Amino acid sequence: MKIIILFACLAVAVSANTQEQWKSFKQTHQKSYRSLIEERLRYKIFSDNLEKIEQHNAEFEQGLITYKQGVNQFADWTEEEFIAFLKLNGPAQKAKSDEVFEAIKSAPLKQDWRLSGAVTPVKDQGSCGSCWSFSATGALESQNQIKNGKLVSLSEQNLIDCSGSYGNEGCNGGLMTSAFEYVQDHGIMAEAAYPYEEVQRKCRFNKSKVVLKSSGYVDIKENSETDLINAIGTVGPVSVAIDATSKLQFYSSGLFTDKTCSKYALNHGVLAVGYGSDNIVVKNSWGSSWGENGYVRFTRGKNLCGIAAMATYPKL
Numbered sequence: 001m002k003i004i005i006l007f008a009c010l011a012v013a014v015s016a017n018t019q020e021q022w023k024s025f026k027q028t029h030q031k032s033y034r035s036l037i038e039e040r041l042r043y044k045i046f047s048d049n050l051e052k053i054e055q056h057n058a059e060f061e062q063g064l065i066t067y068k069q070g071v072n073q074f075a076d077w078t079e080e081e082f083i084a085f086l087k088l089n090g091p092a093q094k095a096k097s098d099e100v101f102e103a104i105k106s107a108p109l110k111q112d113w114r115l116s117g118a119v120t121p122v123k124d125q126g127s128c129g130s131c132w133s134f135s136a137t138g139a140l141e142s143q144n145q146i147k148n149g150k151l152v153s154l155s156e157q158n159l160i161d162c163s164g165s166y167g168n169e170g171c172n173g174g175l176m177t178s179a180f181e182y183v184q185d186h187g188i189m190a191e192a193a194y195p196y197e198e199v200q201r202k203c204r205f206n207k208s209k210v211v212l213k214s215s216g217y218v219d220i221k222e223n224s225e226t227d228l229i230n231a232i233g234t235v236g237p238v239s240v241a242i243d244a245t246s247k248l249q250f251y252s253s254g255l256f257t258d259k260t261c262s263k264y265a266l267n268h269g270v271l272a273v274g275y276g277s278d279n280i281v282v283k284n285s286w287g288s289s290w291g292e293n294g295y296v297r298f299t300r301g302k303n304l305c306g307i308a309a310m311a312t313y314p315k316l
C-alpha cells in the first residue's frame, strides 16, 4: 500500500514539474495556440519531448553521450514536423563549380574565424525553410571581412525573394551555390536595407544599394573532410550541407555526434567557421538560444552527417 502511494506522489511531482516547464517554455518562446485542442496536443508533444531530453541527459551524466540536449523553440514540434522544416534542395539539383579547392598551404592546428571578427552574430530563420540563404550570406559576410576588412550583415530576404530563377524556392528550400550564382550576377543588399521577413515576398532588389558582389564559388572535393578543414583553416568559413536529424533538434551543448544520420540525405545548410583537434565549429541559423549560443560543435574526422559532402565557399 505504501509503495502505491509513493508512486502516485512521484507521478504528481513529475507532472507538476512538466507543467512548470511548459509555462516557462511558452513564455520564453512566445508560443500561443489557436485553440484549446491545439494547446493540449502541443502540451502532449512537449511532455514526450521533455521525457526524451531528460533520458538523453541522464545518459550524458553517465558519460555515455558527449553532448547535452535541452528545451528550445522546437520542443512543441514532433520529429516529423522538424524534419519537414529542414529545407535544403538535394545535391542532385546542385550545379558544380568549374573550380575545385586545392590545398596549397598547410592549415593551422586550430581555427576560429569568430575570434578575428569575421563572423556576424547568429541569426534566426524562424519557421521559414531558408537555411540555404543564411548559409550563403554567412560565407559571403566572412569573405567580405577577410578580403575587405568590412563585416556587413547581408540580406537573406534578398536571396529568398529574388533568386527563384536560379532554382531557389524561398521558404521551401534552395541551395547555397545557387545563391552564390545570383550574387555573382546581381550582387546583394545589406540586411539593414532589405530585412528578414520569414516569408517569401516579391523581389524588391535595388541595384544602387548593392554592397557586395561575388565572382563565383569553389567546391570542396566531395566527402573530403581533410580538404574541408584545410579550406576553413586557410580561406575562411565554408558553407556546408548536413543531414540535420532529429538528434540536432534539441542539441544544447557539447561535442555532437550521431550514428543514425546520413552522409547523403542532406537537408540543412549551415556555415563551418572553425575547428579544433576533435571538432568542427558550425554556425546555425536557429537563433542564439539554440545550442552553444547558436553554434554546434560537430565531431571531427567522421564526415559526420555528410558535413564534407557538399561544401562550397564564394570567391570575391
Ligand SMILES: *[C@@H]1O[C@H](CO)[C@@H](O)[C@H](O)[C@H]1NC(C)=O
Pocket (backbone or CB within 6 Å): 206, 207, 208, 209
Ligand atoms: C533605389 O535606391 C536609390 C538609392 O538609395 C534610391 O534613390 C531609389 O529611389 C531606389 N529605387 C527604388 C525603385 O526604390
